[in-house]
Amino acid sequence: MATTTTTVPSxxxxxxxxSFLARLREGDEIARMITFLxxxxxxxxxxxxxxxxxxxxxxxxxxxxxNFFRTSVWDPVxxxxxxxxxxxGTLLTATISLVIAVPLGIGAxxxxxxxxxxxISDTLEFFIDLLAAVPSVIxxxxxxxxVIPLMRDYIQPGLKKSLGFLPLFQGPAxxxxxxxxxxxxxxxxxxxxxxxxxxxxxxxPRDQREAALSLGSTRWEAxxxxxxxxxxxxxxxxxxxxxxxxxxxxxxxTMVIGNQPIIRASLFSSGxxxxxxxxxxxxxxxxxxxxxxxxxLGLVLFLLTFVLNGLARLLIVATSQRGAGMGxx
Amino acid sequence: MHAxxxxxxxxxxxxxxxxxxxxxxxxxxxxxxTITKVNFFYGPKQTLFDVSMGxxxxxxxxxxxxxxxxxxxxxxxxxRMHETVRHARLEGEILLDGQNILAQDVTxxxxxxxxxxxxxxxxxxxxxxxVAYGLKINGSKTPLPEAVEKSLRHAALWDEVKDxxxxxxxxxxxxxxxxxxxxxxxAVEPEVLLLDEPCSALDPISTAKIEELLVxxxxxxxxxxxxxxMQQAARVSDFTAFLLTGQLIEFSPTPxxxxxxxxxxxxxxxxxxxx
Amino acid sequence: MSPRLRWRKxxxxxxxxxxxxxxxxxxxxxxxxxxxxxxHGGTSISWNFFTKLPTPVGETGGGMANAIVGSGKLLLLAxxxxxxxxxxxxxxxxxxxxxxxxxxxxxxxxLLNGVPSIVIGIFAYxxxxxxxxxxxxxxxxxxxxLIMIPITLRSTEEFLRxxxxxxxxxxxxxxxxxxxxxxSVIVPAAYRGILTAILLAFARVAGETAPLLFTAFGNxxxxxxxxxxxxxxxxxxxxxxxxxxxxxxxxxxxxxxxLLGLILIINIVARAILSRxxxxxxx
Numbered sequence: 001m002a003t004t005t006t007t008v009p010s011x012x013x014x015x016x017x018x019s020f021l022a023r024l025r026e027g028d029e030i031a032r033m034i035t036f037l038x039x040x041x042x043x044x045x046x047x048x049x050x051x052x053x054x055x056x057x058x059x060x061x062x063x064x065x066x067n068f069f070r071t072s073v074w075d076p077v078x079x080x081x082x083x084x085x086x087x088x089g090t091l092l093t094a095t096i097s098l099v100i101a102v103p104l105g106i107g108a109x110x111x112x113x114x115x116x117x118x119x120i121s122d123t124l125e126f127f128i129d130l131l132a133a134v135p136s137v138i139x140x141x142x143x144x145x146x147v148i149p150l151m152r153d154y155i156q157p158g159l160k161k162s163l164g165f166l167p168l169f170q171g172p173a174x175x176x177x178x179x180x181x182x183x184x185x186x187x188x189x190x191x192x193x194x195x196x197x198x199x200x201x202x203x204x205p206r207d208q209r210e211a212a213l214s215l216g217s218t219r220w221e222a223x224x225x226x227x228x229x230x231x232x233x234x235x236x237x238x239x240x241x242x243x244x245x246x247x248x249x250x251x252x253x254t255m256v257i258g259n260q261p262i263i264r265a266s267l268f269s270s271g272x273x274x275x276x277x278x279x280x281x282x283x284x285x286x287x288x289x290x291x292x293x294x295x296x297l298g299l300v301l302f303l304l305t306f307v308l309n310g311l312a313r314l315l316i317v318a319t320s321q322r323g324a325g326m327g328x329x
Numbered sequence: 330m331h332a333x334x335x336x337x338x339x340x341x342x343x344x345x346x347x348x349x350x351x352x353x354x355x356x357x358x359x360x361x362x363t364i365t366k367v368n369f370f371y372g373p374k375q376t377l378f379d380v381s382m383g384x385x386x387x388x389x390x391x392x393x394x395x396x397x398x399x400x401x402x403x404x405x406x407x408x409r410m411h412e413t414v415r416h417a418r419l420e421g422e423i424l425l426d427g428q429n430i431l432a433q434d435v436t437x438x439x440x441x442x443x444x445x446x447x448x449x450x451x452x453x454x455x456x457x458x459x460v461a462y463g464l465k466i467n468g469s470k471t472p473l474p475e476a477v478e479k480s481l482r483h484a485a486l487w488d489e490v491k492d493x494x495x496x497x498x499x500x501x502x503x504x505x506x507x508x509x510x511x512x513x514x515x516a517v518e519p520e521v522l523l524l525d526e527p528c529s530a531l532d533p534i535s536t537a538k539i540e541e542l543l544v545x546x547x548x549x550x551x552x553x554x555x556x557x558x559m560q561q562a563a564r565v566s567d568f569t570a571f572l573l574t575g576q577l578i579e580f581s582p583t584p585x586x587x588x589x590x591x592x593x594x595x596x597x598x599x600x601x602x603x604x
Numbered sequence: 605m606s607p608r609l610r611w612r613k614x615x616x617x618x619x620x621x622x623x624x625x626x627x628x629x630x631x632x633x634x635x636x637x638x639x640x641x642x643x644h645g646g647t648s649i650s651w652n653f654f655t656k657l658p659t660p661v662g663e664t665g666g667g668m669a670n671a672i673v674g675s676g677k678l679l680l681l682a683x684x685x686x687x688x689x690x691x692x693x694x695x696x697x698x699x700x701x702x703x704x705x706x707x708x709x710x711x712x713x714x715l716l717n718g719v720p721s722i723v724i725g726i727f728a729y730x731x732x733x734x735x736x737x738x739x740x741x742x743x744x745x746x747x748x749x750l751i752m753i754p755i756t757l758r759s760t761e762e763f764l765r766x767x768x769x770x771x772x773x774x775x776x777x778x779x780x781x782x783x784x785x786x787x788s789v790i791v792p793a794a795y796r797g798i799l800t801a802i803l804l805a806f807a808r809v810a811g812e813t814a815p816l817l818f819t820a821f822g823n824x825x826x827x828x829x830x831x832x833x834x835x836x837x838x839x840x841x842x843x844x845x846x847x848x849x850x851x852x853x854x855x856x857x858x859x860x861x862x863l864l865g866l867i868l869i870i871n872i873v874a875r876a877i878l879s880r881x882x883x884x885x886x887x
Contacts, residue, residue, distance in 0.1 A: 038693045116627070295726060
């Protein structure tokens, strides 16, 4: 215990007056190196992942270039690969899911943040968090055995009768397809919208709402015209997060979308998504070009979710900081 | 000195006239609002005890007292803001122009009694839209640009912002933002304007500007201000009420309260023996 | 009351009621899901389900014993791989690192967190399956472990940082080394949060299917050791649900009930641990 009486306690990486050997002897330097290695491995694995995606998609990038995203023929037999049907399906189902989930989710978040007493709000939020934990494959079987029959027997005929003049709701309706996939996705992403929006709404300073009320606003006016606009950045961020989730969702989608690489206006039509085709064809790719085309699709998916998640984080952080920094003199 | 159930309250104002129409021509002073035997509870805890006083029409009344004495609580009952808090309960009577405010529609009432808050809290909108907010939701007979200009002039802010009306309110300085909040509150032409420590987050120059403003605004509406700054109360107000631990200790014309306070506790507070 | 005010109040009441309806609809989804699973899967849970191997189509009495064990093995591997990296990496971030390194590591972790699980599957496929030319439990465990890393890392770091500096300084002032401080003071103080983080990460990967399609793949029989493809609960549900056989559908429901039940229980337990109060150092 010779050196410890003169040891200067330090909390950071700069070790103060202790020598390297002293630190080594006490095991701190070893601990530092070991934990650094583990932390670095996270970076390593991430870099490796991006690198592999890039490297293993070189063939289609050279052969098709940007036409990869413009052609809609996906033919392994003739080594022709166009990504358009999958991009279409992914974007269409994601859009449908947002159209359903955003109003529902923001409405629910408003209720939880502005109206419900704290304990009810926390309890309901607890259930929403549990909903977020439900795995994709469970949504999948519910989709196959419950939603598809529901769509086929009630909802799709109903839509056809009332809105059948729109090309969106025309054509044969078997229960699976874009609409069903979008609906299932909607349920999957609602919890993300609700929990983030609720938090952001709760962080809006009280006196914003009070100022609105003190001008003679009704409760709804105060909420909708003042509190929600104040939190709009974070709410938008929650939508981006939900969108990123919807884009990357594989199992539930492939179980209900019909898995046909076609582009149709009708929401009742079968379709395909990027994640679904990767899931279905990767292990059985017939050629290197086929395999690498699927990897390129994976790269596209990665980039999309990367951008969306990044934007979402920025928006959410910026909004909560604005709430905290109000009232500067 | 311990608090009793019915504390001795020194009230030194001329006889109260409850008819808001009566002005200073008679010896009676018109009271825009009267507060009678108000007791306030937050859950089981009582924070205001039997408070009775009046808010004189077109005068500035200030509420002073140490932290936690209940002055803000009392202020917030005047525009029923306490109803936004779940466990708050009010007993007693508060009249505006002779009518019980608790029996009115709360949204309509809050338009008549406006509020400016401790920290400037403009909405995330442009300067114009901030002032126009109240007008848009309540409907306005005058065209918006005219009404907005009028309010901004009353708040002594027009010249500083007239060329920047569509900029975000957050680009203004703290003092300007607070004057914007005053303009916003004035836009709906309230009868009473409540201000809860409006200068506590501001620098001395902005504070002086707002104090000047308050004295001018008297003619437009009745003003009630909560302040922890006694000198401010002495400077701007016509009447001062001193509260201590939820009780109204003394309520007099300002010069009287500060020079010859009736109650020893008042004297102790204003001479700084406790804060 | 003016007509305009009456209308505004009506709109207010109506819209606020609608938000309540939205909340009700959203929350009720959870109960619908549980309800359907219990209704359809409850009757199919039997002793056979837990103990028998899958039988060929047409024969009843099969079960998912291999899938249950397979999931167990995969999760064990995932935890062994992912948790130490996440945990120790978090210790580095919270206790040792400087600004830039910390930023890079966090950024990488957040990036990894946002990667869709199918892309993780692709990565594991090209790294562990292709070179060895066969599917394996190892590959599956690797893929799932990758998913666990960022969840464990970010949460653990947060809880370590939440431990008040006063504790660190007190320990150092008594002459304890940094390592000792971390091991005996800081980690125990944050143990609730860390445990919760690990449990939640575990529950998350327990339900993952997509990465397993390319790594563990599937197996109708027992999978010996770690180098063979293996069945897993999520993958079995996926496969069975898409077949036209009623018996397999019933088993898929049962498996879904078991899987969701497990995941929900872990989630509830994890949150209960956390809500027992802010982590307080044991005396």
